[in-house]
Amino acid sequence: MxxxxxxxxxxxxxxxxxxxxxxxxxxxxxxxxxxxxxxxLTQGGNAPLWRVLQSASTWxxxxxxxxxxxxxxxxxxALGSLFAFVITLTDxxxxxxxxxCFMLPMMIPPQVTALSWLQxxxxxxxxxxxxxxxxxxxxxxxxxxxxxxxxxxxIQSAPLVFLALRTSLxxxxxxxxxxxxxxxARQNQVWRHIVLPVTRSGLVAGSAMAFISSLGNxxxxxxxxxxxxxxxxxxxxYQRMASFGTGVLAEMxxxxxxxxxxxxxxxxxxxHWMGRSRFGLVGHSGRAHDFSLGRFRALVTVLLVxxxxxxxxxxxxxxxxxxxxxxxxxxxxxxxxxxxxxHEVIGRQGATWRAMRNSFWLAGGAAVVLMLCSLPLAYRLxxxxxxxxxxxxxxxxxxxxxPGVVLAIACILLFVRPLPIINxxxxxxLGLIFVAYLARFLVVCLKPVSASLxxxxxxxxxxxxxxxxxxxxxxxxxxxxxxxxxxxAGGLLxxxxxxxxxxVSALLWSAGNETLGVLIFNLDEGGESVLASAVSVLVVLMVxxxxxxxxxxxxxxxxxxxxxQG
Amino acid sequence: MAGLTLKQVTKxxxxxxxxxxxxxxxxxxxxVALLGPSGCGKTTMLRMxxxxxxxxxxxxxxxxxxxxxxxxHVLPEQRNMAMVFQSYALWPHMSVADNVGYPxxxxxxxxxxxQRRVEQALSLVALEPYAQRxxxxxxxxxxxxxxxxxxxxxxxxxxxxxxxxxxxxxHLRASMEHSFADFHRRTEATMVYVTHxxxxxxxxxxxxxxxxxxxxxxxxxxxxxxxxxxxxxxASFIGQGSQLMISTGAPGRRLxxxxxxxxxxxxxxxxxxxxxVRPEHIQVHPEAPSEQDLTARxxxxxxxxxxxxxxxxxxxxxxxxxxxPHALKLGQQVALTLLEGWCLEPDx
Numbered sequence: 034m035x036x037x038x039x040x041x042x043x044x045x046x047x048x049x050x051x052x053x054x055x056x057x058x059x060x061x062x063x064x065x066x067x068x069x070x071x072x073x074l075t076q077g078g079n080a081p082l083w084r085v086l087q088s089a090s091t092w093x094x095x096x097x098x099x100x101x102x103x104x105x106x107x108x109x110x111a112l113g114s115l116f117a118f119v120i121t122l123t124d125x126x127x128x129x130x131x132x133x134c135f136m137l138p139m140m141i142p143p144q145v146t147a148l149s150w151l152q153x154x155x156x157x158x159x160x161x162x163x164x165x166x167x168x169x170x171x172x173x174x175x176x177x178x179x180x181x182x183x184x185x186x187x188i189q190s191a192p193l194v195f196l197a198l199r200t201s202l203x204x205x206x207x208x209x210x211x212x213x214x215x216x217x218a219r220q221n222q223v224w225r226h227i228v229l230p231v232t233r234s235g236l237v238a239g240s241a242m243a244f245i246s247s248l249g250n251x252x253x254x255x256x257x258x259x260x261x262x263x264x265x266x267x268x269x270x271y272q273r274m275a276s277f278g279t280g281v282l283a284e285m286x287x288x289x290x291x292x293x294x295x296x297x298x299x300x301x302x303x304x305h306w307m308g309r310s311r312f313g314l315v316g317h318s319g320r321a322h323d324f325s326l327g328r329f330r331a332l333v334t335v336l337l338v339x340x341x342x343x344x345x346x347x348x349x350x351x352x353x354x355x356x357x358x359x360x361x362x363x364x365x366x367x368x369x370x371x372x373x374x375x376h377e378v379i380g381r382q383g384a385t386w387r388a389m390r391n392s393f394w395l396a397g398g399a400a401v402v403l404m405l406c407s408l409p410l411a412y413r414l415x416x417x418x419x420x421x422x423x424x425x426x427x428x429x430x431x432x433x434x435x436p437g438v439v440l441a442i443a444c445i446l447l448f449v450r451p452l453p454i455i456n457x458x459x460x461x462x463l464g465l466i467f468v469a470y471l472a473r474f475l476v477v478c479l480k481p482v483s484a485s486l487x488x489x490x491x492x493x494x495x496x497x498x499x500x501x502x503x504x505x506x507x508x509x510x511x512x513x514x515x516x517x518x519x520x521x522a523g524g525l526l527x528x529x530x531x532x533x534x535x536x537v538s539a540l541l542w543s544a545g546n547e548t549l550g551v552l553i554f555n556l557d558e559g560g561e562s563v564l565a566s567a568v569s570v571l572v573v574l575m576v577x578x579x580x581x582x583x584x585x586x587x588x589x590x591x592x593x594x595x596x597x598q599g
Numbered sequence: 600m601a602g603l604t605l606k607q608v609t610k611x612x613x614x615x616x617x618x619x620x621x622x623x624x625x626x627x628x629x630x631v632a633l634l635g636p637s638g639c640g641k642t643t644m645l646r647m648x649x650x651x652x653x654x655x656x657x658x659x660x661x662x663x664x665x666x667x668x669x670x671x672h673v674l675p676e677q678r679n680m681a682m683v684f685q686s687y688a689l690w691p692h693m694s695v696a697d698n699v700g701y702p703x704x705x706x707x708x709x710x711x712x713x714q715r716r717v718e719q720a721l722s723l724v725a726l727e728p729y730a731q732r733x734x735x736x737x738x739x740x741x742x743x744x745x746x747x748x749x750x751x752x753x754x755x756x757x758x759x760x761x762x763x764x765x766x767x768x769x770h771l772r773a774s775m776e777h778s779f780a781d782f783h784r785r786t787e788a789t790m791v792y793v794t795h796x797x798x799x800x801x802x803x804x805x806x807x808x809x810x811x812x813x814x815x816x817x818x819x820x821x822x823x824x825x826x827x828x829x830x831x832x833x834a835s836f837i838g839q840g841s842q843l844m845i846s847t848g849a850p851g852r853r854l855x856x857x858x859x860x861x862x863x864x865x866x867x868x869x870x871x872x873x874x875x876v877r878p879e880h881i882q883v884h885p886e887a888p889s890e891q892d893l894t895a896r897x898x899x900x901x902x903x904x905x906x907x908x909x910x911x912x913x914x915x916x917x918x919x920x921x922x923x924p925h926a927l928k929l930g931q932q933v934a935l936t937l938l939e940g941w942c943l944e945p946d947x
Contacts, residue, residue, distance in 0.1 A: 492684040492686050493688045493689075493690055495651055495675070495688065496684060499675050499676070499680055499681055500676075500701055500702035500705055501676045501753075510701075515690075515691065
């Protein structure tokens, strides 16, 4: 090889090494899980996989999982498509705000959603007490039921349907609609004959996503189901691990494999339909279609706003009210209103500060590390042949696509023994949660960076190369400044997701190492609903402000990076 | 400044040969165009010159230095070339002055020297007032000129231009053609210009390499290319004209009027030689033709300002393009005098 090639190849080898490392780290937990779950199969009936498959509780939890996720998907489908069709197709006003408010439930952590709904119903609800509508003492909390779980799963995953359908609608060329209009079709005919058939695959893909997300959800079935003794697969694993510890790891691995396979089948279905939704539509797209609502506009606006009032505003108001009363069951009025809970969580509760500090360190650290990795990684990936690139991306996506509980079990398996050679034990430390976050959220940071990089005109870099800039120089002076907004957005998204994360940390935390998500969960479990509400209000404020700052970045980002902006 | 030598350069993408055994010698300071329809391999050739693509076979030399062969590849950043891209490739996060000065910074030029050279480059393209703007604030033509200024700021040994006028409107093209010619005159840089537009190539280049399906078909000055195209395909690609089959002549020969008209009079079965007749070599006589005359019927005419383009059909069915100062009647029979023709090689 000639000497002139060495600089270029040194750069390529370093990046390739990084890519390989990342791929191995992404793959390792899943492989470890697979090995554990399939171990001892030769023992026949005694192998962990068979034991799990023969247990009645497994099948009960599986049917519960399918029931709640399936029904939740239908609710998500109804809500998501209503909002997507109205907001994307019609001339309704205040679209940006409607989208933002509709997307908010997706970004609010599930344990906070569950907590706020719990404050809305039941005999002890401070909000119902305050307005004198509380049911008599001793009447049941209606949300502690399969239907309660279903409703909340539906609301939480409705934005996924909304997003998939909205993307599909926005890619529908305006000319297709106009051609139908000029052929004599009325608005509702255009909708039935053109819009609906063309966007059907978007609907299916969105529903599949809602189903997978509900299947892996831990916060909602944990807070609503465990008190009622209603277990789904993720909560079953949690319950077993909490009761029996690492002794049942092999069986938990087998259970995890079961959910993992279900989730990945859903992902495959969704990818298949997503691919079909892009059937070579030509023409100018990316604009809303402005169907005129005419005299129904006020009516439709009222409908959407009242849905938002029910699914977003009412529970959040209940949450705020609960955080302002001295104790559960006390009505809120001028005499009872108090900020004690806030004083308590911020001033006195050592655990709150600790959990906040832990979550901020974990989320901030993960965001920074992943931002540092994403640019060189995306840069190297872009230069791979298309098939290899897709394969690598799928591997990197695996820890995110799998339900959090599965990843947590896999990480425990991988790190339950001290690491060889360096002899460091990660199990029972924040380090384990950190590693799990890195694996889980890499794809969240990588996707915007990759999208932005793919949009970059290659000649910009070629021009710098001809001007005499070597590979590192090009990366730092040309590519980096142009990708910076996407990189920053990726980091912010990671922070947003990681700081409220519950599913992974619920299984990985240990005393002194709790996270913000675990804190809310524990406070609620310990009957401290008022304190939990106060922490949750702070969390919602943080989520909303992070989302707003991402919205401000949006004009400088490639389309689709900020999920709630078209 | 140095010349370029290409020896049997080949580029293979899988089974497909994008460039196939191309050999050329570009003199120092020459302005050369690579001309051909889209997909003929001209852009691939340019990217091999720049070093963005590796050659699959053959060699590229810059002066005495070997730039590329099957085993050897000098990276683009070490070739001391400059390029104007079709999309201009101006870095949106830098001001106009920073864009132009970037290659200087990489060469360690700093301080007053840096300022002076950036200003000089900008003044050459008449853009000094725009130094602090961002590229997004400029019009298409201005962006093009920034890209040019960035090219010349470091005195590169070769300037490559990849269809630089493709994104401009027709009016702007004419004035940019002028500034390219001016730029070449002042800098005396060796320039390689890729285009699919034959009039652009003819207007600008000292010599043109016509490419077809990865192969070099003809390498000549614009005038030679127009007057003496080698093959039937080149003749139809460059300029206007009609191709007729005649019974005399041989490829590469020029025929006078008499010989041409006689060759045309033979029975169709004997006419095997393709000949190119340019419209300026056809005289049209609108008055009623006599028995002996070569005649044709006016099929269609297009007003071009200074003249009419007359599309004629001869008795044997061949079509001819001629010029005439006045409009004729459609369907009218006219007499023709052919002044000269150029015998072509058949296409491979």
